[in-house]
Amino acid sequence: MSATNSQKLKYLSGLIASCQKCPLYQTATNPVPGDGNPEAKIVFIGEAPGFYEDEQGLPFVGNSGKLLDKLLASINLKRQDVFIANILKHRPPDNRNPEPAEIKVCTPFLKAQLQVIRPRVIITLGRFALNYFFPEALISQVRGQIKKITWQGIDSTFIPVYHPSAGLRNGSMLKSLQSDFITIGKFLDQK
Template sequence: MTLEELNQSLRDCQACRLASGRTQVVFGTGNPHASIMFVGEAPGLNEDKQGVPFVGAAGKVLSKLLESVGLSRDEIYIANVVKCRPPDNRNPQTDEIETCKPFLLQQIQIIKPKLVCSLGNFAMQTLLGKKIGITKVRGQVFQLPEFILFPLLHPAAALHQGNLMAPLREDFQKLKKILDEMTNEPEHSSPVQDKPVQMDLF
């Protein structure tokens, strides 16, 4: 299946209760062959209206952080753990995440990124399969069977709690180092210098 076929197959998805309140499914955006993917939590008001992830205030923060490490949105892929907006921007519930998670994993399997940057608790916990707080694992590198996971704070959290902006910026600088190592690495070798954590995902 191609990414576009998966996108089309979800246009009218009714698999969880979030279908009833959405304007549209927010599938994802960016380069379908990206080696770096960012995964957020869920669409908000603006994303639901426009059908594109990270277009609101948090999206602007993300764009600036990407620019700070020389990345543009065109070269990465961005998606969310759940593809439909939770009512009143509440957190996605466990059963909603479990229902939508296979679509995220399918996106990852099709795109085949080398590096996935999760944004916030929900994306990190979904991909790592562990109920750990993001502040405990942010900025660490996890070698999963299919890709490297690099958990980051959510830009929206940094917007609302100013003290989180500095650690988020700091982690983007670590990301820059990982990207530089990925660029310079010989084919098939690990770009990670830190001791990776081996975990099963798929």
């Protein structure tokens, strides 16, 4: 009998918990591998754990997470319907930006998680997640656009949006996020 998605993701979480490939594990309290439905059709990908995520070992549990919950609710989705992960699995000190070397050594975990889940829809939150898939893309130019992709053998629909933390800081980015979630909701309704 082959392993279930849940078992495979737990195995990856174990590898993440013992990873020392970059220095971030030294200053973090907990690893934050990702959380949600192992059979999800939709995966959200953020940047890196922040203070509360590091404290609880769960993604998007601080203020950005509360906004993400509201945006999900606006299109009739709950956390249990989706899987949420980040580019980095340990918190950068003081929430600084991920460094290229950290992204390079950490993203094989994200890639492995995506290869387990094989989502039909990938929604990136913020520029670091967007640039993992499309290194040259500018989020201000492509946000809210729906694109069919085949990535690592996975046929998926790709929709980049701003990171919720940008929506908390800036009213016009919040409006963009709300409108992009309406786009996501309409797209999902057609499926």
